[in-house]
Amino acid sequence: MTKRTKIVIFQGGSTLAFTEYETEQLRKALLKETRHCAVTLGMKKTSVDQLTKAVGIAKGSFYKFYESKEMLFFAVLEGIHSELYGVADQALSETASLPTSERVAKVILAVCKRLSDTGDMIFIENDAKLLLQRLPEEVKKVHYHDDETHIRQLLEKYDLVPKCGTSLAVATVFGLILTVSHKEQIGELYPQVLETLVNGTCKELF
Template sequence: MPRPYSDQERAYIRKRLHEEAVLCIKQYGMRKTSVDELVQRVNIPKGTFYLFYPSKEMLFFEVIMDFHDTVQAEVLKAAGALKGDMTPDALTDLLFRFCKMADDSVLVPMIVSGDLELLMRRLPDEVVAAHQAQDDFSVQQLAAMLPEAEGKNLELFSAALRAVFLLLLHKREIGAPMFDDVLKMLLRGVSIQLFEEKK
């Protein structure tokens, strides 16, 4: 049976598991990473891993959610700072920064490899439902900072942003030299429609 750990030790082990999970995603992908690999990298007994996570999928999900929460907080903070000066161009720049952060993260390799889809299938339904509810709340928080968004279909706006985000998977086909310009153009189109007056 694994020995009890102090709060400091627990925080350190959790941090190290996250760090190694990120490295494993980049090196092998989630599918090819085993719990044995993770505990060897962190130098803990295998039983200790299960004190922290019921499965490797929950560890990988937590890593993704940490990134998600960090980006979300930054987007909402930046939007809050622009509250009085929010324009379609300012919103476009804000959303573009979010996409670039995602592009440089572990999220895109997980999507491309199919690991994210596999991960979502293996998570308990209540975990997936909680994540989706959190995403919906985030879009509502962002929209609350935009008076122009009042009464608009936020689900459609959210779906349009997801569609633009998924372009990150096709950077090579679109053409890497022009990709950022294409991404900005599409984000600007979504932003302009959000600011348009209802007819």
């Protein structure tokens, strides 16, 4: 059953009342629109006014959902990180019978495919650094976990021990994932190039 608790938001001098369900749907719509804009326009070129018009609320109502545009984009970034972690976690859980190097290779390829399919790497590469610079330190300390942290967590969870040490393995894996940014330059052979790089590297690392 839909909860009927009312959330009051002011719009153009009048008062609108949303149920908790409606508020949650608007929040999801904001996140979806922001993710689209992050990939197509970039954070700097996306305005609060544009986002609120897209989801059908007044600009002033935006701050009932997020403290700032940066906090909304941060929510999108965290969502992307969580999705990628989920993709990697699932790939590892489904390949338990394979040799370690093959398991890790499949994880990297699965993550690269997700980034390639969604276009999220554009946002990560172009805006993530600037976004983090604009966030309050207390927010980053409590909520932000970088890619290195996520990779280390997965290695520990599945008892994957790199031959060359965790730090080098983490940096190398991250470097392989960054090749998604060069997909267009590499051209139609990108899938084969990526698979060759990933498989060869994982044999060296694990």
